[in-house]
Amino acid sequence: MTRRFSYDVAVVGGGVAGIAAAVGAAQAGARTVLLERAAYLGGEATNSGVTAFAGVYASGSGGIKVVSGVCDQVLGHLARLGQDTRYGVTASGNLTIKFSPEYLKVALDDIAEEAGVELLFHCQVIGAKTEGTRLLSIECADDSGRFEVEAGAFVDASGDANLAFLSQAPTVWGNHQGQTQVATLSARIDQIDKDADISPSAVEKAILKAKSDGMKHLTKEKGYILRRDQEDFGFALLPSIVLKNLDAKTLSDAERDGRKQALAYVEAFRKYMPGLERCRLVSTGPALGIREGRKMVGLYTLTGEDVVRAVKRPDAVARGGWMPEIHRDPNKMGEYIPVEKGSYFDIPLSALRSIQLENLYGAGRAVSADEVAFASIRVMGTGFATGHAAGVAAAVKARTGEAEIKKVREELLRQNALI
Ligand SMILES: Cc1cc2nc3c(=O)[nH]c(=O)nc-3n(C[C@H](O)[C@H](O)[C@H](O)COP(=O)(O)OP(=O)(O)OC[C@H]3O[C@@H](n4cnc5c(N)ncnc54)[C@H](O)[C@@H]3O)c2cc1C
DSSP: EEEEEEEEEEHHHHHHHHHHHHHHHHTTTEEEEEEEOOSSSBTHHHHSSOOOEEEEEEETOOOOOOOHHHHHHHHHHHTTTTTOOOEOOTSOOOOEOOHHHHHHHHHHHHHHHTTEEEEEOOOOEEEEEEEEEEEEEEEEEEETTTEEEEEEEEOOOOSHHHHHHHTOOEEESSSSSSOOOOOEEEEEEEEEOOTOOOHHHHHHHHHHHHHHTTSSOOSSSOOEEOTTOSSSSEEEEOOOEEOOHHHHHHHHHHHHHHHHHHHHHHHHHHHTTTTTTTOOOEEEEOOOOOOOOOOOBSSSSOOHHHHHHHHHHTTTEEEOOOEEEEEEEETTTOOOOOOOOOOOEEEEEEEEBBOOOEEEEEEEESSSSSSHHHHHHHHHHHHHHHHHHHHHHHHHHHHHSSHHHHHHHHHHHTOOOOO
């Protein structure tokens, strides 16, 4: 291996958690690199057509904001690009901020550049070197071969705890029984009539009829078509698949199945949904959206009790405010678990730190959480918050040798995080 680079902080994965981690670390003064295998930032927000930030506001709160910091920097940049970043109320009564994935890609490039983050796209992390309780370096591959990145601290923002797994640090697959929430391939459709009823109930009526008429390749009967105001296009989050693992064969079968389902849904919408008679499939994904896969095991595992009882802590580094939302049955809509309305729970630094490696922090979907807590923290608003916290903790660890909670919180507050 001829190429070798050295940084204070290395972040693996450029989804909402990874960008927040990298920007947070760089703003804390760390020389930071972000490694991403796709050609752009955003992760599932851009790569899987998930186009509404949930969890920036507490569930059912009528507008209590629980996430700020890097999330606000991103929203501010989207607004400067002419995007409407006000929240809207969903069919479940919660507040989300809808966005265009293409504008988000540009906004994320810009804020990374402004913070001085080194961005490496088209690069997959394929291995890791450890010594005792420290992660020393990661092995990466691009089209010019392999290279090594050393850093003082690392953030696993890969969604599926790929870095923890490659480092042989403890991880878990799905919930305590090894089940995961279903994966979904988003389908962008256009030519939706302005006044068409695209509510989950209208979708359900159409899909049940299509199924009873024998239409094949349909799974979820009730679900969201995300669209902003009365735009003529939207993202149907319906084709659903249960994943057993993340190997190439399993994911290839799932992607092909998802595309068959997307076509079937468009056919069903055209036939059974008034106002969608002319709708067309514009694009899928690009990739399958994975709600839940592998998670890092942390010093502490956040629990459903922490979430539903809105537990507050002195060692908090992020806030979560979304009702746990579990999609278990590929044919049914996700279910919500009620929480204390208008409140939020605290996420401690110990849920972000690997139980085994002292300089590895998990962020976003990789945070250590049980089934119910995970169903809340996986949303993107909370992903921004845990990413920001993991990045700042990694920067403090790299600079001082210890991610002392007082220093991490001081730096997060200096960067306008809500803690
Ligand atoms: C169908 C669906 C609907 C959803 N609806 C909503 C919603 O309405 N609102 C909401 O807020 N949330 C929603 N979510 C959840 C949310 O989108 C995700 O949980 C969140 O985006 C995850 O962010 P992340 O940064 O943790 O991971 P990801 O977005 O998965 O990002 C991980 C990144 O790491 C990269 N990566 C992984 N491994 C490597 C490697 N080895 N080397 C280099 N790069 C690597 C990946 O390419 C990816 O870009 C939904 C999810 C799905 C699937």
